[in-house]
Amino acid sequence: MKDPSSTTRPSGSKPVDYIRRTKERYDALGYPPYRWVHNEDPPPFSPFSKALPEARIGLIASGGIYLEGQIAFHHRDDASFRLIPENTAGNDLRITHFAYDTGDARIDPGVVFPLARLRDLAREGVIGGLAANACTFMGGIYSSRKVRDALAPALADRMQAESVDAVMLVPA
Amino acid sequence: MGLIAREIEARGIPTLCFSSARSITEAVHPPRAVFLDFPLGHTTGKAGDPSLQRDIMLAALEALTTIDTPGTILDLPWRWDEDDAWKKDAENEGDLRSERTDEPQYQHESDRIAAQAMLEREGCAVGCVFPEAGTARGT
Numbered sequence: 001m002k003d004p005s006s007t008t009r010p011s012g013s014k015p016v017d018y019i020r021r022t023k024e025r026y027d028a029l030g031y032p033p034y035r036w037v038h039n040e041d042p043p044p045f046s047p048f049s050k051a052l053p054e055a056r057i058g059l060i061a062s063g064g065i066y067l068e069g070q071i072a073f074h075h076r077d078d079a080s081f082r083l084i085p086e087n088t089a090g091n092d093l094r095i096t097h098f099a100y101d102t103g104d105a106r107i108d109p110g111v112v113f114p115l116a117r118l119r120d121l122a123r124e125g126v127i128g129g130l131a132a133n134a135c136t137f138m139g140g141i142y143s144s145r146k147v148r149d150a151l152a153p154a155l156a157d158r159m160q161a162e163s164v165d166a167v168m169l170v171p172a
Numbered sequence: 173m174g175l176i177a178r179e180i181e182a183r184g185i186p187t188l189c190f191s192s193a194r195s196i197t198e199a200v201h202p203p204r205a206v207f208l209d210f211p212l213g214h215t216t217g218k219a220g221d222p223s224l225q226r227d228i229m230l231a232a233l234e235a236l237t238t239i240d241t242p243g244t245i246l247d248l249p250w251r252w253d254e255d256d257a258w259k260k261d262a263e264n265e266g267d268l269r270s271e272r273t274d275e276p277q278y279q280h281e282s283d284r285i286a287a288q289a290m291l292e293r294e295g296c297a298v299g300c301v302f303p304e305a306g307t308a309r310g311t
Binding site for chain 2: 012015018021040047048052068072073076080081083096098104116133144153155156159160166169
C-alpha cells in the first residue's frame with residue numbers, strides 16, 4: 001500500500017472522492033457499479049537517471065484532444081489515440097469529452113495538455129527536447145481490458161519508437 | 173492513465189502521472205504521481221495563466237527526478253481558491269455524461285468537414301491510431 005510519509009499534503013480541505021461520488025451517482029441511476037482498477041502490487045519502477053537538460057520528454061494526455069482535420073473521438077469506450085506534432089499551435093487543437101467540463105480546456109488547452117509549456121522549457125534548455133509527437137486519447141474507457149491489452153501497449157510502443165527518456169501523463 | 177504509466181515504466185521508461193483525482197490515482201497506484209487539488213479539467217493549471225502552468229510543470233519535472241519510492245504521490249502546494257468552494261459543487265454536481273455512441277463527437281461542425289476532406293485527400297486517417305488487442309505489441 002501507499003506510504004503516507006512519502007506525501008506532503010498542503011493544508012486545506014480533503015480531496016474530492018471521485019470514486020465515492022461516481023458510486024453514489026451510479027447507484028442513484030440504477031447502473032451497475034463502475035469497477036475501478038485497484039492495484040495492490042507495487043508499481044514497476046525505472047529510475048530516472050538523465051539530467052533534465054539532456055532528457056527527451058514524451059507527453060500523453062487523455063481529455064479528448066484532437067487536431068483539426070483528424071477524426072474526433074467518440075464517447076463509447078474509444079481506445080484509439082491521435083498523434084499531435086510537437087509544433088502544433090494551440091488554436092489547431094480541439095476537445096471533446098463526456099465526463100468533465102471542457103469549457104476552460106477549449107479556451108486554453110494548456111489546462112489539460114501542457115504541450116506549449118513543455119515546448120517553452122525545451123527552448124530554454126530546461127529539458128533536452130520533446131518527442132516529435134504527443135499522444136492523446138479519450139479516457140473514461142469502461143473496459144480496463146481494452147486499455148491493458150490494446151491502448152497501453154500501443155502507446156508504449158509509440159513512446160519507445162520516439163526514443164524518449166521519460167513520459168509525462170496527463171489525465172483530465 | 174495509471175495502467176498506461178505502468179506499461180511504459182515496465183519497458184524501462186520512467187513516467188510521471190499528473191492527477192486531480194487522488195482516490196483514483198491511489199487505487200491505480202502508478203509509479204510516480206503529482207496531485208494537484210484543482211477541479212477536473214484543470215490537471216495542469218488554470219486557463220489563461222501560462223506562468224502558473226509553467227510552475228506546475230516545473231514541479232512535476234522536479235518530482236520526476238526526485239521520487240525514488242515506487243508509488244509515491246506528491247501533493248503539489250497550489251490551491252484553486254481560498255475557501256475551496258468548488259469542492260461542494262464537485263461533490264454534488266449532476267451527471268455531465270452525455271449519451272454514448274460510436275459517432276465521432278466533433279467540437280465544431282467544421283471539424284467534421286475538415287476530417288472528411290483530409291480522409292479524401294490522404295486516403296487514410298492521418299495521425300489517428302486504432303490499436304487492437306494483440307496487434308499493437310511490436311518492437
